[in-house]
Amino acid sequence: MDQLACALAPHLADGDAVLLSGDMGAGKTHFVKALLVALGYEGPVTSPTFNLMQVYDAPALTVLHFDLYRLESADQLDDIGFYEATDAATPGAACIEWADSFPDDMPDDALRIRITVEGEGRHVQATSSGPRSEKLLAQWAAS
Ligand SMILES: Nc1ncnc2c1ncn2[C@@H]1O[C@H](COP(=O)(O)OP(=O)(O)OP(=O)(O)O)[C@@H](O)[C@H]1O
Ligand SMILES: [Mg+2]
Numbered sequence: 001m002d003q004l005a006c007a008l009a010p011h012l013a014d015g016d017a018v019l020l021s022g023d024m025g026a027g028k029t030h031f032v033k034a035l036l037v038a039l040g041y042e043g044p045v046t047s048p049t050f051n052l053m054q055v056y057d058a059p060a061l062t063v064l065h066f067d068l069y070r071l072e073s074a075d076q077l078d079d080i081g082f083y084e085a086t087d088a089a090t091p092g093a094a095c096i097e098w099a100d101s102f103p104d105d106m107p108d109d110a111l112r113i114r115i116t117v118e119g120e121g122r123h124v125q126a127t128s129s130g131p132r133s134e135k136l137l138a139q140w141a142a143s
Helices: 002-011 028-038 075-077 082-086 133-143
Strands: 017-021 053-057 062-067 094-099 111-118 123-128
Touching: 002 028, 002 133, 017 028, 028 062, 028 094, 062 082, 075 082, 075 133, 082 094, 111 133, 123 133
Parallel strands: 017 094, 017 111, 062 094
Antiparallel strands: 053 062, 111 123
């Protein structure tokens, strides 16, 4: 997982969206932490389960980390600044945990990462849904 995150980090850019899905404890937050470490962020990284969004100004890139687990309805996405933060024109890359809970409200062009627990290990499946995420996925796969 750390190696995968390390390989993805240098390709991430402003406006990218990464949607993370997988069961509780699958490693979504773990993956975001590893990404931030790879981007040179040295502070603590916590799960934004309670505050729903956390902003990390890593030296290489700003990362907007969302956890939608506790969000009750899609109406609240606007209240937490989700649409503005995930607009491709907004600086920073968005990493969104529990994106599957609100599939209709996610950015159209996003890298989707599904993590499944397999014994002691993890299985990671990634798909793209537009030109931007397709390029990101290709760069990730090639590294
Ligand atoms: N290969 C691995 N990859 C990721 N996490 C692992 C791995 N092996 C063990 N773990 C452990 O599994 C746990 C994953 O927890 P994490 O908080 O990242 O899950 P999550 O998917 O974000 O869950 P939640 O839905 O509750 O937010 C951590 O305690 C981590 O240390
Ligand atoms: Mg988490």
